[in-house]
Amino acid sequence: MNADLLSNWLEWLPDLGRGLQTSVLLAAVSLAIGIPIGLLLAVLVSSRRAAIRMPSIVLVEIGRGTPALVVLQLVYFGLPNAGLTLGPFTAASAALALTTAAYTSEIIRGGLEAVPKGEVEASQALGMSYRDTMRFVLIPQGMRIAIPALVGFGILMFQATSLAFTISLQELLSRAYSIGSSTFLYFQVLLLAGVLYLAITLPSGWLTGRLERRLSRHL
Amino acid sequence: MEHVSAVLLGVPYTLLVTVVALAIGAVLGLPLALARRSPLAVLNVPARVVIDVLRGIPPVVWLFIIFFGIGNQFVTLDPIQAGSLGLGLISAAYLAEIYRSGLGAVHSGQWEASSALGLSRTDSMVRVVGPQAFRVALPAASTYAIGLLKDSSVVSAIGVADIVFQATGDSRATGAALAPFLVAAAIYILLGTPLAIASRRMDSRLRMRVAR
Amino acid sequence: MEIVRDPQTRTGSDAVDVRASAQPTDRLEVSRKGPPVVSLKGLSKHYGENVVLDKVDLDVSAGEVVAMVGPSGAGKSTLLRCINLLEVPDAGTVTVGDQCVDAGKEVSAKDAMRLRRTAGMVFQSFNLFPHLTVLRNVSLAQERVLGRSRAEADARSMELLERVHLAHKADTYPARSSGGQQQRIAIARALAMDPQVMLFDEPTSALDPEVGLEVLAVMRELAESGMTMIVVTHEIPFARDVSDRVVVMADGGIIEQGEPHQVINNPQHERSQRFLRAVTER
Ligand SMILES: Nc1ncnc2c1ncn2[C@@H]1O[C@H](COP(=O)(O)OP(=O)(O)O)[C@@H](O)[C@H]1O
Numbered sequence: 001m002n003a004d005l006l007s008n009w010l011e012w013l014p015d016l017g018r019g020l021q022t023s024v025l026l027a028a029v030s031l032a033i034g035i036p037i038g039l040l041l042a043v044l045v046s047s048r049r050a051a052i053r054m055p056s057i058v059l060v061e062i063g064r065g066t067p068a069l070v071v072l073q074l075v076y077f078g079l080p081n082a083g084l085t086l087g088p089f090t091a092a093s094a095a096l097a098l099t100t101a102a103y104t105s106e107i108i109r110g111g112l113e114a115v116p117k118g119e120v121e122a123s124q125a126l127g128m129s130y131r132d133t134m135r136f137v138l139i140p141q142g143m144r145i146a147i148p149a150l151v152g153f154g155i156l157m158f159q160a161t162s163l164a165f166t167i168s169l170q171e172l173l174s175r176a177y178s179i180g181s182s183t184f185l186y187f188q189v190l191l192l193a194g195v196l197y198l199a200i201t202l203p204s205g206w207l208t209g210r211l212e213r214r215l216s217r218h219l
Numbered sequence: 220m221e222h223v224s225a226v227l228l229g230v231p232y233t234l235l236v237t238v239v240a241l242a243i244g245a246v247l248g249l250p251l252a253l254a255r256r257s258p259l260a261v262l263n264v265p266a267r268v269v270i271d272v273l274r275g276i277p278p279v280v281w282l283f284i285i286f287f288g289i290g291n292q293f294v295t296l297d298p299i300q301a302g303s304l305g306l307g308l309i310s311a312a313y314l315a316e317i318y319r320s321g322l323g324a325v326h327s328g329q330w331e332a333s334s335a336l337g338l339s340r341t342d343s344m345v346r347v348v349g350p351q352a353f354r355v356a357l358p359a360a361s362t363y364a365i366g367l368l369k370d371s372s373v374v375s376a377i378g379v380a381d382i383v384f385q386a387t388g389d390s391r392a393t394g395a396a397l398a399p400f401l402v403a404a405a406i407y408i409l410l411g412t413p414l415a416i417a418s419r420r421m422d423s424r425l426r427m428r429v430a431r
Numbered sequence: 432m433e434i435v436r437d438p439q440t441r442t443g444s445d446a447v448d449v450r451a452s453a454q455p456t457d458r459l460e461v462s463r464k465g466p467p468v469v470s471l472k473g474l475s476k477h478y479g480e481n482v483v484l485d486k487v488d489l490d491v492s493a494g495e496v497v498a499m500v501g502p503s504g505a506g507k508s509t510l511l512r513c514i515n516l517l518e519v520p521d522a523g524t525v526t527v528g529d530q531c532v533d534a535g536k537e538v539s540a541k542d543a544m545r546l547r548r549t550a551g552m553v554f555q556s557f558n559l560f561p562h563l564t565v566l567r568n569v570s571l572a573q574e575r576v577l578g579r580s581r582a583e584a585d586a587r588s589m590e591l592l593e594r595v596h597l598a599h600k601a602d603t604y605p606a607r608s609s610g611g612q613q614q615r616i617a618i619a620r621a622l623a624m625d626p627q628v629m630l631f632d633e634p635t636s637a638l639d640p641e642v643g644l645e646v647l648a649v650m651r652e653l654a655e656s657g658m659t660m661i662v663v664t665h666e667i668p669f670a671r672d673v674s675d676r677v678v679v680m681a682d683g684g685i686i687e688q689g690e691p692h693q694v695i696n697n698p699q700h701e702r703s704q705r706f707l708r709a710v711t712e713r
């Protein structure tokens with residue numbers, strides 16, 4: 001069985017490797033779109049004006065309260081009813097970017113709040129405007145503080161790409177499942193898929209740990 | 220409106236899977252956390268590997284491995300069993316890390332003070348450090364529980380008749396694809412919000428008590 | 432609140448205009464110096480039930496160095512923070528240079544910022560920006576607030592860093608400097624805005640005594656250069672040797688003030704006696 005398993009894995013690897021590429025690309029696109037929106041939401045949620053703050057909080061809470069899977073179904077299956085049809089990759093990117101924006105806005109807000117209050121006072125005492133204080137003092141440091149948590153979230157987002165299986169995007173899990181259904185070797189092929197996910201998530205996890213230690217040393 | 224009643228049918232299943240998975244995770248997470256903290260490599264290395272592997276593979280992949288992989292070729296499990304077990308094991312890993320950081324947050328002076336008073340290691344853990352760690356870990360654990368309620372939606376992929384499963388079925392049956400999923404989203408938000416409020420309240424109350 | 436041009440100096444183009452507001456005064460040390468740069472009238476501030484400042488009046492003349500002492504909780508920090516509007520007073524007026532703020536009237540963010548930049552502030556905890564180099568720390572607000580070009584700002588920053596003897600640190604990050612060095616950088620940063628008055632809130636309290644001396648030396652040079660300064664401090668030798676006037680605060684008010692040796696060696700008020708004995712005899 002072991003020799004069998006190995007030869008099977010070698011046979012499936014090219015196909016699953018392409019699936020992994022799609023998964024990684026999807027995660028990268030979602031994060032690249034979602035995090036800047038998350039930053040914007042974080043700034044809006046930190047606003048002193050209730051008219052800006054309140055709607056932003058509601059938006060973020062709805063985004064965080066809805067499972068990524070549901071957002072995905074809404075975008076892929078639901079939007080065509082509203083006249084907007086997206087391909088699987090675009091739909092998955094849009095859905096995961098929305099989820100990313102909602103979650104990372106809270107992570108980034110945490111970062112912004114972790115910047116010592118004295119530095120904000122120092123900027124005020126120098127006569128700097130709220131905008132400039134945000135732009136030159138709070139955001140650069142808040143983002144830096146948020147980096148480990150953002151990387152951690154990125155790993156979860158990469159895992160969440162497997163949900164795109166439900167909209168038949170040819171990512172890693174879809175490919176593994178279709179090999180399983182044609183060979184009935186579900187266990188073996190899904191195990192390989194699991195190993196491939198680990199090949200990305202484990203090193204990234206170690207990286208987060210080191211990043212966290214590195215950053216805490218410098219601040 | 221008919222979408223609402225259709226999708227609501229999934230709520231008991233969502234709750235069932237979430238609660239069972241949490242129970243499994245809460246119990247199995249404890250030995251995992253203690254092993255992870257052990258100074259003995261034979262305990263902490265395997266514990267670390269188990270935790271990292273459980274957390275490093277997407278939940279839906281675990282469910283597929285258990286339901287289609289193990290289920291087809293080894294022991295047969297029904298979707299609810301497979302779903303609860305899979306999410307339970309993953310929860311054990313996450314909760315183990317939460318317990319561990321709770322234990323780590325208790326000042327080492329507490330251990331020293333307990334042993335200086337002649338308490339055994341077990342007594343120190345059960346009577347002194349454990350209760351303090353519990354308070355520290357509770358907010359993170361409840362945040363995790365709220366997250367699990369939403370993440371449990373992946374069990375629909377192996378056929379558990381939960382909220383998302385019902386929404387999918389309803390949209391197929393009625394041809395309306397937007398409404399059922401909007402209803403599903405609303406239900407998740409309505410289920411999660413009271414939990415979030417309760418946990419925030421509990422958190423601030425406990426924090427006040429610890430601070431005093 | 433509202434910021435208006437101080438009527439006394441309206442005729443002058445510059446903030447400190449001797450012709451416009453020089454008035455005979457009865458205080459010896461004030462007559463030696465110029466016209467008031469900071470003028471507080473009936474300044475009050477409370478947090479809930481807690482009255483932190485109770486109708487405080489204080490005039491500080493151009494070039495004058497005022498040392499402010501008093502027990503913890505007296506309201507010294509709050510007073511300084513009201514001068515540059517980090518706290519908004521409940522009642523009274525704050526005049527800094529030719530900017531006047533009247534509590535109780537609406538104050539626009541723009542006016543508040545204009546007042547703030549006429550007063551430089553040095554905090555107990557330095558509050559440097561850790562993600563910027565020392566040079567950028569000093570240059571940032573010059574560019575954003577005063578509209579100086581980067582080259583102009585950096586040149587001015589280097590001048591000031593030289594003045595606090597830290598030019599060699601310009602391209603490093605603040606974390607690479609000692610506490611005393613960081614506080615000197617913070618002084619340079621505040622000076623870069625060309626303030627008319629410098630406010631110091633216990634600038635040496637977070638420092639080792641020895642390191643604190645470096646900072647006090649820089650402050651002494653600053654005082655000798657003619658800068659108007661209000662210094663909250665527990666450093667009695669500094670108050671005695673460098674300041675022109677010692678002000679004792681307790682329970683939200685000024686209970687005693689006067690010539691430094693007089694106040695320190697021979698305080699009149701029972702509360703000042705108790706406090707000064709505690710700081711001088713430790
Ligand atoms: N932001 C605040 N909210 C409530 N009370 C405050 C605040 N800042 C200062 N206080 C209170 O005001 C009083 C004076 O404080 P402070 O000006 O810091 O005194 P000092 O600097 O002389 O030690 C204290 O009783 C303090 O508790």
Ligand SMILES: [Mg+2]
Binds near residue numbers: 507508509632633
């Ligand atoms: Mg103070």
